Amino acid sequence: MLSLFSRRAARHSIPSTRAKYIPRPAIRQKSALSPPYLLDDYLPKYQLLTPVQEAKKRSEAYAHLSNCNLCPRLCGVNRFKSRGTCLIGSDVVVNTIAPHFGEEPCLQGHHGSGSVFFSGCNLRCVFCQNHDIAHQKNGFSLSPEELGEWYLKLQDVGGVHNINLVTPEHVVPQVVLSILHAKTLGLRVPIVYNTSSFDSTTSIELLDGLVDIYLPDFKVWNPTTSKRLLKAEDYASVAMESIRAMYAQVGDLCFTSDGLAKKGVLLRHLVMPGHEEEGKQIVRWLAENVSKDLYVHVMEQYHPRAHVGQKRRMTSGRAKDVAEGTVEPGAQPATDEVKKQLRYHEINRAVRLDEVGSVKAAAEQAGLWRFCEPAEQAGFHL
Numbered sequence: 001m002l003s004l005f006s007r008r009a010a011r012h013s014i015p016s017t018r019a020k021y022i023p024r025p026a027i028r029q030k031s032a033l034s035p036p037y038l039l040d041d042y043l044p045k046y047q048l049l050t051p052v053q054e055a056k057k058r059s060e061a062y063a064h065l066s067n068c069n070l071c072p073r074l075c076g077v078n079r080f081k082s083r084g085t086c087l088i089g090s091d092v093v094v095n096t097i098a099p100h101f102g103e104e105p106c107l108q109g110h111h112g113s114g115s116v117f118f119s120g121c122n123l124r125c126v127f128c129q130n131h132d133i134a135h136q137k138n139g140f141s142l143s144p145e146e147l148g149e150w151y152l153k154l155q156d157v158g159g160v161h162n163i164n165l166v167t168p169e170h171v172v173p174q175v176v177l178s179i180l181h182a183k184t185l186g187l188r189v190p191i192v193y194n195t196s197s198f199d200s201t202t203s204i205e206l207l208d209g210l211v212d213i214y215l216p217d218f219k220v221w222n223p224t225t226s227k228r229l230l231k232a233e234d235y236a237s238v239a240m241e242s243i244r245a246m247y248a249q250v251g252d253l254c255f256t257s258d259g260l261a262k263k264g265v266l267l268r269h270l271v272m273p274g275h276e277e278e279g280k281q282i283v284r285w286l287a288e289n290v291s292k293d294l295y296v297h298v299m300e301q302y303h304p305r306a307h308v309g310q311k312r313r314m315t316s317g318r319a320k321d322v323a324e325g326t327v328e329p330g331a332q333p334a335t336d337e338v339k340k341q342l343r344y345h346e347i348n349r350a351v352r353l354d355e356v357g358s359v360k361a362a363a364e365q366a367g368l369w370r371f372c373e374p375a376e377q378a379g380f381h382l
């Protein structure tokens with residue numbers, strides 16, 4: 001007697017003369033692992049530098065530290081002696097070094113992304129999601145060589161899949177020196193440059209040959225918005241230039257067959273409440289000017305932080321009542337008008353799903369198709 005399984009197997013193994021061939025409709029392949037993006041193996045770019053190229057990178061890094069015009073703030077200070085807007089000198093200040101499991105699945109894998117959270121920043125985003133790290137000099141000082149030794153600990157003890165440099169725009173020369181030092185100690189994993197995109201093209205040139213994966217944010221589009229919320233009116237124009245330079249170096253995001261990203265650009269856009277139209281402009285620009293095959297993460301995890309929703313700094317009279325109790329005279333509950341006096345009230349809420357959805361829809365309409373989506377089966381997705 002045939003089991004149910006073998007009956008089915010037998011039924012399927014007999015070709016039926018009456019079976020009709022129904023052609024499958026052509027479906028565009030959605031996988032991020034189509035052949036152009038699948039690598040057999042990968043050797044980090046810094047492994048390919050010659051001793052002469054390394055020496056040149058070192059001397060350029062020291063020259064930039066002596067006269068720092070490395071980011072668009074163009075302070076021109078000697079960082080061995082004084083500080084610019086970023087408040088950081090010739091050593092780096094690091095808040096946290098650890099395997100991190102809060103990144104995209106293709107970066108964190110099963111063992112984590114070896115993250116280095118730098119203290120300080122060259123932007124002043126009023127909603128900064130890492131406010132306690134980026135807006136304060138909060139951490140421990142390391143020389144570039146000590147920093148490189150930490151990369152080795154992350155690799156050899158932590159077993160991480162990459163070294164992930166978080167908010168590094170203001171410490172690029174030190175990062176260059178640290179990677180070159182770590183190479184001599186035996187570093188073998190790819191380098192991730194996790195940036196706000198407020199980088200100069202000079203910085204990106206200095207990183208050429210050292211960074212494998214660029215992880216840029218593109219935050220807002222309008223100069224009025226970036227002036228108010230990022231304290232940098234030229235943010236979008238700088239971001240456009242630097243993202244194009246990053247893409248020219250490493251191209252589209254590529255993976256090995258284990259689903260881990262090894263080289264390319266992974267672009268993030270954090271959708272801001274009430275600013276979805278700017279998000280749409282950004283994704284359209286990316287599709288038209290960078291690549292329709294760009295790997296994009298449209299993020300929805302915005303929450304009011306840092307200065308957003310804080311009371312105004314008022315010290316007397318009605319302003320003081322509002323600042324202290326958010327009430328109108330007579331202890332009446334504050335009206336909507338009064339509540340608006342909280343700082344940056346227009347972004348003092350979580351982003352709505354329809355706002356996120358409209359940015360994703362605009363991205364698809366523009367021709368983008370490689371999106372970072374949540375993993376369907378826990379683990380990290382291919």
Ligand code: SF4
Nearest residue numbers: 068071074075084086
């Ligand atoms: S990296 Fe720092 S010191 Fe150099 S230009 Fe930018 S803000 Fe100024």
